[in-house]
Amino acid sequence: MPRxxxxxxxxxxxxxxxxxxxxxxxxxxxxxxxPRLPVDVAGRDFPTNRGxxxxxxxxxxxxxxxxxxxxxxxxxxxxxxxxxxxWDAALDLVASTVxxxxxxxxxxxxxxxxxxxxxxxKAYQLGKFARIAIGTSRIDYNGRFCMSSAAAAGNRAFGxxxxxxxxxxxxxxxxxxxxxxxxxxxxxxxxxxxxxxAQAAGGLIVVDPRRSATARLTETGRGLHVQPAPGTDxxxxxxxxxxxxxxxxxxxxxxxxxxxGLDGLRRSVSAWxxxxxxxxxxxxxxxxxxxxxxxxxxxxxxxxxxxxxxQHVDGTDTATAAINLALVLGLPGRPGSGYGTLTGQGNGQGxxxxxxKCDQLPGYRKITDPEARRHVAEVWGVPVxxxxxPGLPAVALLNRLGEPDGVHALLVHGSNVVVSAPNVQxxxxxxxxxxxxxxxxxxxxxxxxLADVVLPTTQWAEEEGTMTSLEGRVIRxxxxxxxxxxxxxxxxxxHELARRLDAPGRFELDPSIVFDxxxxxxxxxxxxxSGLSHALLDTGLAAHWPFPxxxxxxxxxxxxxxxxxxxxxxxxPVRPPKVSESPETGEELTLTTGRLLEHYQxxxxxxxxxxxxxxxxxxxxxVHPATAARLGIVEGGLVEVSNRRGALTVRASVxxxxxxxxxxxxxxxxxxxxxxxxxxxxxxxISGMPDFxxxxxxxxxxxxxxxxxxxxxxxxx
Ligand SMILES: Nc1nc2c(c(=O)[nH]1)N[C@H]1C(S)=C(S)[C@@H](COP(=O)(O)OP(=O)(O)OC[C@H]3O[C@@H](n4cnc5c(=O)[nH]c(N)nc54)[C@H](O)[C@@H]3O)O[C@H]1N2
Ligand SMILES: Nc1nc2c(c(=O)[nH]1)N[C@H]1C(S)=C(S)[C@@H](COP(=O)(O)OP(=O)(O)OC[C@H]3O[C@@H](n4cnc5c(=O)[nH]c(N)nc54)[C@H](O)[C@@H]3O)O[C@H]1N2
Ligand code: SF4
Ligand SMILES: [Mo]
Numbered sequence: 001m002p003r004x005x006x007x008x009x010x011x012x013x014x015x016x017x018x019x020x021x022x023x024x025x026x027x028x029x030x031x032x033x034x035p036r037l038p039v040d041v042a043g044r045d046f047p048t049n050r051g052x053x054x055x056x057x058x059x060x061x062x063x064x065x066x067x068x069x070x071x072x073x074x075x076x077x078x079x080x081x082x083x084x085x086x087w088d089a090a091l092d093l094v095a096s097t098v099x100x101x102x103x104x105x106x107x108x109x110x111x112x113x114x115x116x117x118x119x120x121x122k123a124y125q126l127g128k129f130a131r132i133a134i135g136t137s138r139i140d141y142n143g144r145f146c147m148s149s150a151a152a153a154g155n156r157a158f159g160x161x162x163x164x165x166x167x168x169x170x171x172x173x174x175x176x177x178x179x180x181x182x183x184x185x186x187x188x189x190x191x192x193x194x195x196x197x198a199q200a201a202g203g204l205i206v207v208d209p210r211r212s213a214t215a216r217l218t219e220t221g222r223g224l225h226v227q228p229a230p231g232t233d234x235x236x237x238x239x240x241x242x243x244x245x246x247x248x249x250x251x252x253x254x255x256x257x258x259x260x261g262l263d264g265l266r267r268s269v270s271a272w273x274x275x276x277x278x279x280x281x282x283x284x285x286x287x288x289x290x291x292x293x294x295x296x297x298x299x300x301x302x303x304x305x306x307x308x309x310x311q312h313v314d315g316t317d318t319a320t321a322a323i324n325l326a327l328v329l330g331l332p333g334r335p336g337s338g339y340g341t342l343t344g345q346g347n348g349q350g351x352x353x354x355x356x357k358c359d360q361l362p363g364y365r366k367i368t369d370p371e372a373r374r375h376v377a378e379v380w381g382v383p384v385x386x387x388x389x390p391g392l393p394a395v396a397l398l399n400r401l402g403e404p405d406g407v408h409a410l411l412v413h414g415s416n417v418v419v420s421a422p423n424v425q426x427x428x429x430x431x432x433x434x435x436x437x438x439x440x441x442x443x444x445x446x447x448x449x450l451a452d453v454v455l456p457t458t459q460w461a462e463e464e465g466t467m468t469s470l471e472g473r474v475i476r477x478x479x480x481x482x483x484x485x486x487x488x489x490x491x492x493x494x495h496e497l498a499r500r501l502d503a504p505g506r507f508e509l510d511p512s513i514v515f516d517x518x519x520x521x522x523x524x525x526x527x528x529x530s531g532l533s534h535a536l537l538d539t540g541l542a543a544h545w546p547f548p549x550x551x552x553x554x555x556x557x558x559x560x561x562x563x564x565x566x567x568x569x570x571x572x573p574v575r576p577p578k579v580s581e582s583p584e585t586g587e588e589l590t591l592t593t594g595r596l597l598e599h600y601q602x603x604x605x606x607x608x609x610x611x612x613x614x615x616x617x618x619x620x621x622x623v624h625p626a627t628a629a630r631l632g633i634v635e636g637g638l639v640e641v642s643n644r645r646g647a648l649t650v651r652a653s654v655x656x657x658x659x660x661x662x663x664x665x666x667x668x669x670x671x672x673x674x675x676x677x678x679x680x681x682x683x684x685x686i687s688g689m690p691d692f693x694x695x696x697x698x699x700x701x702x703x704x705x706x707x708x709x710x711x712x713x714x715x716x717x
Pocket of ligand 4: 145147
């Protein structure tokens with residue numbers, strides 16, 4: 001059992017990017033007969049959560065004491081079973097196999113896959129480890145599935161990518177908030193405290209094909225729920241921008257002073273008059289006019305996007321269209337107004353800054369930029385030419401596993417790809433072709449269960465480090481208790497592997513030293529952390545990056561200028577693409593996917609918490625009653641949801657909270673219950689984001705089919 005250290009430790013929730021503050025209080029000596037939690041969790045006052053936590057946060061400590069935690073390295077033996085082994089044996093095997101494959105096929109035959117849940121220190125070290133210990137260009141991470149479209153759009157328009165360029169508390173005084181494709185009431189429950197003002201002012205407008213828990217918040221007062229067909233947000237946004245320009249509602253002074261590119265935008269939206277937009281999106285023209293006028297009339301307007309609009313083949317352009325609307329209204333950088341995107345994973349922001357991305361070096365530097373390479377090579381103590389060039393984005397990396405030009409060994413840190421990757425059967429097949437799959441995790445996730453080597457690592461409350469929240473605020477994760485005997489930190493694992501690979505440079509063990517190195521590597525970059533240290537963060541300072549040496553940080557970006565050299569925001573005209581997949585017959589429906597309050601991502605963690613698993617024990621498909629009646633589907637009945645990629649048998653949840661032409665599956669369930677058996681791996685050409693939010697499916701009653709094994713309630717208990 002883990003042994004607690006200090007009596008009370010102030011830290012943050014292990015799950016999402018809201019990074020709610022919590023205190024962990026160690027409980028009395030652990031009783032072997034009736035095991036108790038090693039720590040009690042309490043919400044702590046903090047600007048984002050104001051003491052509140054959601055039920056995932058409240059129950060997060062249960063995972064520290066789970067009996068099925070990994071505590072010993074595992075290797076696959078000759079009979080195909082995973083068996084316990086020593087750390088030396090496991091690490092020797094990984095290093096010798098990596099060296100052999102590197103000799104035979106070159107360093108790019110080895111891939112590394114990271115995660116947006118890793119601390120800044122681990123994410124930084126993983127990027128460095130891939131590039132200089134292995135020498136591969138092939139590193140990417142699950143943030144590609146998450147924030148890549150919003151990031152690409154932010155970089156293009158503003159010259160920088162910080163999800164919220166203002167502190168969350170600024171939203172409190174908003175009178176109008178347009179929330180596109182985000183279900184914060186389930187995905188970040190304490191967040192809705194910041195929407196109360198807009199709600200009271202009648203200014204909450206939620207755009208979602210489903211009447212989600214968040215959309216229901218608009219039902220009080222004059223709020224609005226706009227319900228477009230999935231994947232039509234780009235047209236919707238072009239239509240809103242058309243109305244703003246046509247009705248003379250644009251902020252002409254702001255456009256002249258702070259932006260460039262307006263003429264192209266005028267041309268690109270001119271053909272998107274409201275009735276035409278209605279015919280594509282299904283949103284009535286009067287509603288479109290009402291939304292545009294409300295956004296323009298309010299003096300405290302925010303536009304925010306979530307994965308619903310970003311996880312599409314046109315995700316970057318859709319996020320760009322939202323930015324264009326915000327720019328035309330003069331919102332970014334104006335006090336009391338703004339534009340932002342809601343980062344998802346715990347360290348989804350920091351995780352996309354320090355070098356896990358295939359084209360990136362620390363400090364959000366481009367790996368192709370000679371000056372950036374020189375700077376980072378110096379910090380790493382390696383010749384500049386030894387740093388590889390750009391690698392492959394996640395889908396391209398995962399879809400060519402084991403193929404001649406693909407990777408033959410894959411090291412996974414912080415992702416459960418056999419559940420969460422798009423068109424997941426392709427990835428499952430590819431993993432089977434690898435010569436070596438190494439998964440580092442604290443549980444035997446479904447991906448770890450397929451590995452050749454499994455390396456057990458520390459959980460959040462057992463390690464020191466930093467996370468960067470959705471506000472771009474760098475915060476301290478603190479150790480509250482020792483890890484179980486046998487478990488090692490990822491910094492230690494990288495240190496040991498680097499030594500065995502005879503790597504150049506240093507792979508430090510102490511997170512505060514790694515942070516100092518990260519800070520130096522980031523100096524002068526866009527995401528500059530050089531003025532920060534663990535000691536400074538421990539003072540409780542609200543540290544929003546950029547935080548160069550001698551600065552007090554940057555809570556609000558864009559107040560004076562944008563990050564492009566000329567200080568201006570770029571208005572980039574965008575047009576709807578030819579859609580890769582859309583329903584063609586009455587039999588076909590649009591599938592969209594997303595989240596439930598109780599489960600986190602691939603569910604490896606939350607399916608292990610009885611309270612959460614009891615509340616949402618199995619996958620279901622949400623169908624409108626009229627559609628269900630037409631197809632002979634009944635509430636609770638089994639339904640086959642299928643397309644050319646795969647088929648799922650699931651229970652129907654029949655309710656009027658979704659469009660007739662759309663069905664919804666949560667993606668938290670593994671095996672034959674995985675929504676990703678049906679999703680497409682077509683990607684956005686700019687960001688590499690796959691289309692998780694739109695696929696074509698057929699539904700039919702499947703009364704006689706057995707329930708998929710993976711969804712059997714309590715499968716992990
Ligand atoms: N409970 C819980 N919370 C989480 C997570 C979790 O797994 N579980 N994950 C965290 C992470 S990593 C992330 S990225 C965030 C994600 O947070 P959100 O973006 O809020 O999550 P989603 O449920 O993926 O999508 C939001 C909404 O988009 C809608 N939607 C689907 N398709 C479309 C579309 O084409 N257009 C529009 N306008 N809307 C559409 C869905 O109906 C859904 O209600 O949540 C974070 N918080
Ligand atoms: N259909 C569909 N698919 C989706 C999405 C969707 O909306 N629809 N959303 C996408 C999005 S936004 C995201 S972010 C991805 C997320 O999907 P995944 O990348 O699969 O994320 P998790 O389920 O959080 O997996 C994290 C794994 O790493 C482990 N872990 C947690 N912390 C650490 C750590 O510090 N170190 C190590 N080594 N392991 C750790 C956990 O136990 C877990 O097994 O899913 C994507 N997939
Ligand atoms: S909202 Fe996010 S950070 Fe807050 S308690 Fe829930 S999962 Fe944790
Ligand atoms: Mo995400």
